[in-house]
Amino acid sequence: MDLKSLSQRLGLSMTTVSRALNGYEEVSEATRTRVMEAARENGYRPNPVARRLALGRAEAIGVVIPNPPGDFADPFFIELLAGMGSVFEAASLDLIVTAAPEGPAELPVYRRLVEGRRVDGLIVGRTRRHDERIEYLLDRDFPFVVHGRTTTSRPYAYLDMDNAQAFVTATERLIGLGHRRIALINAPAHLAFAAGRHDGYERALGAAAIAVDPSLVVVCDLSEQDGHRIALSLLDLPRPPTGILCANDTTALGAMRAVKSRGLVVGRDVSIIGYDDLPFAGHTDPPLTTMHQPIRPAGARIAEMLRARMSGTPPEELQEVWRPKLLLRGTDGPCTTAGGTAR
Amino acid sequence: MDLKSLSQRLGLSMTTVSRALNGYEEVSEATRTRVMEAARENGYRPNPVARRLALGRAEAIGVVIPNPPGDFADPFFIELLAGMGSVFEAASLDLIVTAAPEGPAELPVYRRLVEGRRVDGLIVGRTRRHDERIEYLLDRDFPFVVHGRTTTSRPYAYLDMDNAQAFVTATERLIGLGHRRIALINAPAHLAFAAGRHDGYERALGAAAIAVDPSLVVVCDLSEQDGHRIALSLLDLPRPPTGILCANDTTALGAMRAVKSRGLVVGRDVSIIGYDDLPFAGHTDPPLTTMHQPIRPAGARIAEMLRARMSGTPPEELQEVWRPKLLLRGTDGPCTTAGGTAR
DNA sequence: CTGTTAGCGCGTTCAT
DNA sequence: ATGAACGCGCTAACAG
Numbered sequence: 001m002d003l004k005s006l007s008q009r010l011g012l013s014m015t016t017v018s019r020a021l022n023g024y025e026e027v028s029e030a031t032r033t034r035v036m037e038a039a040r041e042n043g044y045r046p047n048p049v050a051r052r053l054a055l056g057r058a059e060a061i062g063v064v065i066p067n068p069p070g071d072f073a074d075p076f077f078i079e080l081l082a083g084m085g086s087v088f089e090a091a092s093l094d095l096i097v098t099a100a101p102e103g104p105a106e107l108p109v110y111r112r113l114v115e116g117r118r119v120d121g122l123i124v125g126r127t128r129r130h131d132e133r134i135e136y137l138l139d140r141d142f143p144f145v146v147h148g149r150t151t152t153s154r155p156y157a158y159l160d161m162d163n164a165q166a167f168v169t170a171t172e173r174l175i176g177l178g179h180r181r182i183a184l185i186n187a188p189a190h191l192a193f194a195a196g197r198h199d200g201y202e203r204a205l206g207a208a209a210i211a212v213d214p215s216l217v218v219v220c221d222l223s224e225q226d227g228h229r230i231a232l233s234l235l236d237l238p239r240p241p242t243g244i245l246c247a248n249d250t251t252a253l254g255a256m257r258a259v260k261s262r263g264l265v266v267g268r269d270v271s272i273i274g275y276d277d278l279p280f281a282g283h284t285d286p287p288l289t290t291m292h293q294p295i296r297p298a299g300a301r302i303a304e305m306l307r308a309r310m311s312g313t314p315p316e317e318l319q320e321v322w323r324p325k326l327l328l329r330g331t332d333g334p335c336t337t338a339g340g341t342a343r
Numbered sequence: 344m345d346l347k348s349l350s351q352r353l354g355l356s357m358t359t360v361s362r363a364l365n366g367y368e369e370v371s372e373a374t375r376t377r378v379m380e381a382a383r384e385n386g387y388r389p390n391p392v393a394r395r396l397a398l399g400r401a402e403a404i405g406v407v408i409p410n411p412p413g414d415f416a417d418p419f420f421i422e423l424l425a426g427m428g429s430v431f432e433a434a435s436l437d438l439i440v441t442a443a444p445e446g447p448a449e450l451p452v453y454r455r456l457v458e459g460r461r462v463d464g465l466i467v468g469r470t471r472r473h474d475e476r477i478e479y480l481l482d483r484d485f486p487f488v489v490h491g492r493t494t495t496s497r498p499y500a501y502l503d504m505d506n507a508q509a510f511v512t513a514t515e516r517l518i519g520l521g522h523r524r525i526a527l528i529n530a531p532a533h534l535a536f537a538a539g540r541h542d543g544y545e546r547a548l549g550a551a552a553i554a555v556d557p558s559l560v561v562v563c564d565l566s567e568q569d570g571h572r573i574a575l576s577l578l579d580l581p582r583p584p585t586g587i588l589c590a591n592d593t594t595a596l597g598a599m600r601a602v603k604s605r606g607l608v609v610g611r612d613v614s615i616i617g618y619d620d621l622p623f624a625g626h627t628d629p630p631l632t633t634m635h636q637p638i639r640p641a642g643a644r645i646a647e648m649l650r651a652r653m654s655g656t657p658p659e660e661l662q663e664v665w666r667p668k669l670l671l672r673g674t675d676g677p678c679t680t681a682g683g684t685a686r
Numbered sequence: 687c688t689g690t691t692a693g694c695g696c697g698t699t700c701a702t
Numbered sequence: 703a704t705g706a707a708c709g710c711g712c713t714a715a716c717a718g
Contacts, residue, residue: 002712003712004712012689013688014711014712014713015690015714016687018713019687019713022713026688027687031687031688045458045460046711046712047396047459047711047712048460048461049392049395049396049401049711049712050396050713051713052392052694053392053393053396053695053696053712053713054693054694054712054713055694055712055713055714056694058392060439065421065424065428067428073422073424073425074421075418075421077421078408078417078420078421078424081408081416081421081442082408082410082416085408085410085440085442085443086442088441089441089452094439094461095440095441096403096437096439096440097439098428098438099424099425100428100432115388116391117388117390117391118437224623224625224626250622250623254626256628257626279418279567279593280567282567283597283600285599345695346695346697356704356705357695357696357697358704358706359703359705361697361698362697362703362704365697369703369704370703371703371704374703389695389696390694390695392694392696393695393697394696394697395696396695396697396710396711396712397695397710398697399710
């Protein structure tokens with residue numbers, strides 16, 4: 001059932017039927033209801049491809065999953081997708097998902113999407129401090145929304161978490177519990193959120209007049225293994241930390257394993273705070289204290305922002321920063337070590 | 344740069360250029376190379392939408408994320424998507440992802456995809472024992488591949504794990520360790536894989552001449568919480584199990600928490616085996632013994648199977664069953680309890 | 687308010 | 703081996 005046969009059946013022109021269906025003002029109420037009804041009865045569905053060609057739009061949004069080659073893809077992302085899904089579904093926009101490993105193969109994927117007119121808008125995640133994908137999209141004046149923030153002089157739309165504030169909060173929590181030697185297991189510096197977290201950490205220490213000990217600030221590749229490795233090296237320090245802030249929950253998991261393997265008790269001998277609040281975080285042993293961020297709502301909001309961007313809202317008006325919330329569970333506790341040092 | 348301007352620039356007709364680009368035999372070798380080169384130089388990309396309209400295909404594949412309303416979406420799925428991504432990317436097919444909660448809202452999403460001609464093929468996951476989605480697709484003779492299996496008399500393409508074999512293996516492992524009271528925390532019966540797992544469990548017990556105790560077979564909603572709750576009730580039995588087989592790793596996590604909360608040691612007092620080998624499985628305490636399945640390769644294979652299906656391979660030739668592998672880690676151990684009962 | 691006509695950009699008969 | 707002309711299904715500019 002296409003537009004032509006539907007209009008023939010109604011004794012109307014395709015134009016009128018099309019207009020009635022698309023809610024144009026100039027159609028009489030009588031014919032509109034008549035058309036609507038006939039469309040429903042005949043199960044008419046406009047052919048999206050024809051529509052797209054006529055309108056010159058793709059009616060689709062693109063997302064590229066950052067796909068670590070050997071590794072498991074970020075479980076985080078599925079939740080973000082789920083959040084966006086409902087919004088795009090309602091707008092009857094297709095969400096086109098592709099996967100690309102970070103690296104030289106990544107930009108070509110974006111080019112194919114943009115230059116091949118496959119999508120009308122793009123969502124950029126796992127943002128880097130300097131991000132060529134964003135520069136590229138900015139150059140082409142292509143609509144997009146970033147999850148996170150990057151360094152560029154040009155305005156762009158983003159939804160970011162307040163990483164600095166989050167780590168101020170987390171650090172203050174440990175300080176309030178009496179900790180003085182607090183380590184930061186941070187993400188690699190090329191990732192956008194690493195800097196903010198570091199800032200927040202230093203800011204909170206500074207406010208409490210605690211000197212930053214560079215040996216307590218280390219970089220991790222965000223895997224459990226690396227978190228484990230790094231936490232061990234931290235515990236091997238002459239004056240090991242009594243509190244550890246982690247870049248994400250996965251890292252925190254590794255750190256917990258390290259602490260336990262040393263015969264220490266997490267939450268008593270060493271406090272640990274994670275970031276993300278992934279599904280497993282409430283179920284570790286002990287349950288992980290972490291910074292919670294609402295991923296699915298963020299996905300939905302990003303989708304809405306992109307729709308706004310595509311219909312012309314200037315990027316300056318589409319910039320939001322959300323605050324993660326500290327979720328107290330069982331891995332943080334008062335500092336029990338005299339002199340503020342474990343063991 | 345579209346076909347018209349490219350052909351004008353070459354002094355050829357659109358037809359010839361089109362044919363040269365699409366590898367038709369009847370084009371002279373000279374013009375073909377000339378066309379190819381010009382296309383590359385001018386960065387010509389065929390408009391996919393126009394192509395689709397002319398060819399009557401969507402050049403897109405659909406996947407619907409099963410989206411548990413309040414819950415976190417399955418991290419499993421992102422990995423499956425990543426696996427499919429590379430294959431479809433290479434075939435320059437778009438992967439359209441939508442999310443739908445299980446329930447009455449689910450089928451309409453499939454209908455919109457199929458009847459709206461938005462995709463040429465579909466991948467069905469989180470398969471149910473009786474699955475209306477599959478019946479629907481079969482009725483319409485629409486190409487699809489199922490991850491899992493379902494009960495229908497009609498042939499269809501699928502890639503499934505050998506659930507029965509997996510649970511034979513897991514059960515045998517515990518039996519070999521001397522366990523006699525082995526519990527099965529299974530998935531709800533409406534999910535396709537539950538039956539096979541139950542079968543495997545009973546088959547292995549039967550082979551070892553161990554009677555099935557119905558009180559040891561319980562159903563779980565696959566959440567950590569429910570796994571925890573159910574494991575507790577199992578441990579409260581007059582004669583509790585010394586081994587617990589879990590429907591998935593998440594459930595196993597809950598079971599581990601339950602065992603620990605009773606002051607028992609996982610892997611010594613009670614053995615636990617999971618299923619899936621999710622990223623966290625190697626990092627629980629102790630590390631989880633589980634049935635590993637290669638998710639990303641499965642995704643890639645499913646994508647290939649769908650491509651075959653779309654180009655006419657009969658479904659009978661597209662049916663594969665893969666065997667998960669037992670991954671021994673730290674949660675299984677010899678039965679230490681006299682009489683085969685914990686406590 | 688409704689209809690006629692002309693594209694949208696490509697693939698594809700049917701000629702030549 | 704090449705080209706002219708038509709169609710895919712829909713929207714939009716231009717009448718009336």
